[in-house]
Amino acid sequence: MGMAVDGLISGLDTTSLINSLMQAEAIPQTLLKSKVTDSTTYITAMQALNTKVAALADLATKTSKPAGVDLHTATSSSAGVTATAGPGATDGNLDFTVDRLAQAQVTVTGPLTQWPDQPPVLTFVAADGTMKQITAASSSIADVAAAINTAGVGVSATRVSAGLDPSTGQPLYRLQLSSTKTGAAGAFTMYRGTPADVTAGTAANLLSDPGAAQVRAAQDAQVTLWAGTGAAQTVTSSTNTFSDVLPGVSMTVTAASATPVTLTVARNDSAISDVANSLVSSLNDIFTFINQKNAVATGTDSAGGTTVTGGAFTGDSTARDVTSKLASAVSTPINGISPSTYGISMTSTGEITFDKDKFAAAIAADPDAAKAALQTVAGRVADASNVLSDKFSGIITSKINGEQSMVKGLNDQILEWDSRLADRRTTLEHTYSNLEVQLQQLQSQSSWLTGQLSGLSSGSA
Template sequence: MSMAIDGLISGLKTTDLINSLMQAEAIPQTLLKNKLADSTTYITAMQALNSKVAALADSAGKLAKPAGTDLHTASTNSTAVTATAATGAVDGTIDFSVDKLAQSQVTVTGPLTQWPDQPPTLTFVAADGTVKQVTAGSSSLADVAAAINQAGVGVSATQVAAGLDPATGQPLYRLQLSSTTSGAAGAFTAYRGTPADVTAGTATNLLSDPGAAQVRAAQDAQLTLWAGTGAAQTVTSSTNTFAGVLPGVSVSVTAASATPVTLTVARDDASITAAAGSLVSSVNDILTFIGQKQAVATSTDSAGGTVVTGGAFTGDSSARDVNQQLVDAISSPVNGVSPSTYGISIQRDGTVTFDQKVFGAAMAADPDTVKGALTTIAQRVADAATGASDTYTGSLSLRIKGEQSTVTDLNDQITDWDTRLTDRRSTLEKTYANLEVQLQQLQSQSSWLTGQLSSLPTASA
């Protein structure tokens, strides 16, 4: 920290003089800093615009795909049956009955204190004939259950308390064996013995042991279409969800019902209308943002004069081009028909509006034409937005990268000026310090000369 004292000899306020000179010297750097602030503000605004346009490119691109407007609702007249419509669904109705629900097989052994065989070897035969052997490390029922669970045979084992042995008083347990998947394909048969024993017919089926039982049989869920008619047709599923009962429609059931269930699939006009409105809203949000950043603000300075300040995008061609491209994409005719026919209109202030009633009426009159027009408009918007926001080739992305390079260069120049100004201040401080020294020397010489002159003898008259 400098401890210099101003003008001991000269009486000048050298610090103030140096500070004033440095302010003048720093004008070029100040201009660079102002330009840096403007560039930083511009980059921030441009990045916000680019994010909005990129999001629009994504949403409009999805709407332009066949699935974007191929929207349907699926409903039933039963609380135990739900339906979902996806891409490819076709409008229509169908009746069916829910005959059975899918379930997994559950088998329990008889009461045991330990596994009756040593070593405990079991063989599981799946519904498709697959044979797998499981061997436990000991006759402990816990070890047997763990071995089954770790073997990956499609069966889980649980040890369940079953009271006390009346003869010995020892705790009894059962092993509950459950298929890990529902449906008939999850059925299994469990044997005590090796696969060779099963083949030879000498293995013991667990269900033949005293007290063993099959609690639940494996079965598929089943629907019957057109039940009670000559066209009756059954449909099965290993789960309680049926895919493809109708094209693009899945049905989930929670209870069997002999009463016919009616499934209805219809075009989802509400969702299509909402998608069109969302597209317009997203475009309008971008146009409004650009307009706000292009606006010029006026204010009054301390002297009462008017100060005009431009926005971040005032005079910027990149933002202006994006604005025009989006307006053209959403408002240009489709096959010679104005989008206003479908409720999409451009206003005098440059914004876009969406009239749900007009769109809904057009959908009711000619849904295929309206959906086709919406797809075309969405694709044009997606193309325009992608052309502006693409990470590598987008006009906005390239503009941002260019301005970031400018900011880097400005920061380098400002740093260089810091060094120059530091050197300049040091030079000025040395100059004024030398001035004080020179003045002190001159003052000393003046005092010496004055003393010498005063010591000279005075001539007599």
């Protein structure tokens, strides 16, 4: 806290005087703070630019790969069949019938008041012959169900009410046993007894108990290609989705159909065009951002004069480098052919435009050439973007790191100035305080001398 040294003797407003002197002393620190503010604004803008360029690098990298432009649509003549086409799909069509859908096995026990065996020992035999024994905590149907559900045998058990025992009036229950996966591989058999009993043939099959039944058998989904011809071929799947009938195509069946279904796969020119448009839009977003940060603002100061304030990127070489590298990547000819042939052009103002109609005409005329051109442009944009935004060695990244290091150094200097200015204020306060003391002493001496002189004058008289 500063000393209150306003001049009681001198009459000077020493507080204001010291504050004025300190403002002059603090000019170097004020300049440092202004530099930190400007640099922080620049870093924030450069980080936003880096994020945009990194996103462009990801998009361009995906577009440059075959899967990025190898886009197709798959359509079905039946509402009971849906399909999607991915990488590797080729144009064509295929006829097939849907013979059956995949389903999980469901088996139920007969009505029981409690499990007939003490203790309940069960053996599940999977479709591949694997056996697993389960022992329940008690003979209650609930405990048997719990033991099955926690055993990890690929079967879930549900206790279902089955009325009352007509002779005893006790509640009856059935256990519904369901495979946890569809397809023939999910089939199971449950025996009352140990695996050794099953092997010896002495274990009772659940379905042999009174009232037990198999509600639904496990089965694979099945389609028949070219049904009714000498080339008929069946294809099965443990689920209702088939992913290996046609390359790159996944189809899901939801209803059986003896009437042939036609699956058609065609190149999706609209989707490929959208990919190209997204690439151009991402580039323009970056150019627009740089232009905004390059803009110079004018205003009026307190004296009525005109002020000119540069943007965060005004005169910045890194921002110019970003624009130059990306513009070159997208506008350089492809094997001597301008990208404008495929609808990608650069205007005189530096904006990238995409002509969907021109691209559609190019891909219709030569699909492979149009897709290859788009991949080439995307690959060059990806390379340029990675050079700029790589998180370790990118040009933008390095610039940000350098600015952050400089700001740290400036902040250290500002802290040093805080200490220096505090010492200077203390010195000034002591100086003016001592001045007041000296003035007070001089005033006292003056009063004493005046008194002495007055006494001499009185004595002479």
